[in-house]
Every structure is written in structure tokens, then in C-alpha cells.
Amino acid sequence: MKAFLALCVVFLGITDTVAMSHSLKYFYTASSGIPNFPEFASVGMVDNFPIDHYDSNTGRAQIKQDWMTKVIADDPQYMDRNTQVYLGDQQTFKANIEMVKQRFNQTGGVHLYHSMYGCEWDDETDEVNGYDQDGYDGEDFISLDLKTETWIAAKSQAVIMKHIWESNKAYIAQNKYYYTQYCPEWLKKYVNYGRSSLMRKDLPSVSLLQKTPSSLVTCHATGFYPDRADLFWRKDGEELHEDVDKGEILPNHDGTFQMSVDLKISSIAAEDWKKYDCVFQMSDVKDDIIKLDKSVIRTNEGNSLPMIIPIVVAVAVLSVITVVGFIVYKKKNDKRPPSPVENREVQEEMLPKA
Structure with missing residues (x-):
């Protein structure tokens, strides 16, 4: 799942640290038919630490690590922008879970779909890996093979999406850029901001x-x-x-x-x-x-x-379930790693109109 940009010691200001693999992951989930449970929730994670969280009950992005205040200090509009991004994702998920239910000929009951996407970087080998794993109701649905730049449809209901995304050459190029450059760049920024926490070692x-x-x-x-x-x-x-x-x-x-x-x-x-x-x-x-x-x-x-x-943490609950989901979102954002699925081209029938 990851040709990462090298992490410069001078840039990070880190010396005498232990080489390790770092990760930036986003978990999205939507639910249908579950009382007292958010219809939509999102968690961003760096090295398995939740850095921000949003759900449809609060309607506001919230930071989850003290060191994230440094990000906000350097970029005061950071949380407002993220809130707007998540609000847009929430509306998309609400529409798409109904669409997916229709594809499975479901009219009611409890249903979940999720998406986990992100990148990893090894600060010793400089190896990079990216992944986008989606699914529905705890089963694989569709996932990205970054090496071959193709999509793997685990369900017949996802085949049409596979063909649409693979036929869009611009989207394929965007995916490659996101996972090999854009996501890694932001991962390195977060590691720099949170290095005092992320580089530590705690004994059990x-x-x-x-x-x-x-x-x-x-x-x-x-x-x-x-x-x-x-x-x-x-x-x-x-x-x-x-x-x-x-x-x-x-x-x-x-x-x-x-x-x-x-x-x-x-x-x-x-x-x-x-x-x-x-x-x-x-x-x-x-x-x-x-x-x-x-x-x-x-x-x-x-x-x-x-x-x-x-x-x-909420995201761990999502990761225990098979990392799955389906998101279609089309808002650009230059100050936060956008979802690589933001620019997916879909046929009109795949995205119900509001």
C-alpha cells in the first residue's frame, strides 16, 4: 500500500532519532439504520494517533492532539476549512449510502460503509506506500492497486465504478500524485509538528x-x-x-x-x-x-x-471492521490533504441528485 519524497533532517530539525515508518490515514464511515449513532464520522490519524475528528452530531472538526495547535497557529483557518470539507463529505455519504443500498437491493436495516486511505513513509529507506481500501457492510467493496494503477472490484456492484475510474486518465494521474507526493508531503509536516510525541518511546x-x-x-x-x-x-x-x-x-x-x-x-x-x-x-x-x-x-x-x-478511539473501531467504503467528493482544498476520491469521475446515475 505507498516513491516518497525524502525527509530532510535539516527540514525536520530531528537528530539522533530512531528510524521508523510513519503513516497518515483518514477513516470515513457512514451509517444507516443505527439509532443514536452518527450518520457520518471522520478521523485523521498520524502514526496511529488521532489528529482530528468530525461527526454529524457535532458538525465541527476537532483536533485530538495538543501538538496540532501548532498547525492551527501557523494556519488559523485550518479547522474551519476542514469543517467545511467534512460537511461536504457528510452530504455525499448520506446520498451514497442510499445508492449503495439500492445496488444491493436493500430497502432497510443496519448498514455501514467506510473508506480508509492514506500513505506511509519509512524515514530510513525513504520507501513510500499509498492505499485506498473501500467496502460495505464489513466486506471488501473496491480497492486501489497503486503499483498497477488499477482498481480491484471485490463485488459485482463495484465493477461499474472500477471501469469509470480506470477510464479517467486524469484521475489516475491525480491518484499517483496524491499518494507519492502530496500525502507524503503533509505526513512529513505533521511529523515535524508532532515529533516530540511521535518520536518518543514509552515502556509498558x-x-x-x-x-x-x-x-x-x-x-x-x-x-x-x-x-x-x-x-x-x-x-x-x-x-x-x-x-x-x-x-x-x-x-x-x-x-x-x-x-x-x-x-x-x-x-x-x-x-x-x-x-x-x-x-x-x-x-x-x-x-x-x-x-x-x-x-x-x-x-x-x-x-x-x-x-x-x-x-x-473511534478510528480504531473503524479499522477493526474490514476497511471499506465508497465516497465521491469534489471540493478542492490546498491546505489539507484532500481525499484522493474527491476527483473521481462518476456517471450521473451513480450519485443521486440532492
């Missing part, structure tokens, strides 16, 4: 958790940043791949991350527990190792087991 709190004495033992790490980390069980110093269940890295509400890995202990003899440990690894920091020991396991019996319910 690692705990062993267990519901009952006979249940799985969970090794849980939370509060770490960035998300390029690993958590695993070992036996006699060797990583285990059997009798373990590794979870995904999930975001916390404060921009840090959490993950867990379960160990099946039913077949482990009591005298062999000392052979096992859980290891948290992150580059350039010392491994955090916790031994499998009954005395340190927190359970529902005796020790209080903390509630491990991820407080996930």
Missing part, C-alpha cells in the same frame, strides 16, 4: 492475569509506544509457538498501545512453571521479562483482576 506495564486457577494465563502489556513491539512466551529461553494465542496490538485512549498473549497451562506440571517466562521486546530498549509464577499472577480470587477493556 507488564502483568500476568488469570480468571481462575485453571484458565489460561494472559501476559498483558499496556502503555507502550510506538506500536512496533513484540510480546511472547518462552520456555527455557526459546519462544513458544504451541499452546499460545497471541492477540493484536490495540490502541489505548491516550495514544499508547496494548497487547496480550495467552498461555495454556493445563498441560504444564507445577514443577515446570519456572521454565516459562513472558517477554516484551522493543528495539533499543532492554527486554521486560516476567516469570510464570503463581505469586505474581493477578486473578479474580484474592488479587483483583483489572478490567482489560481497550478504550479504543
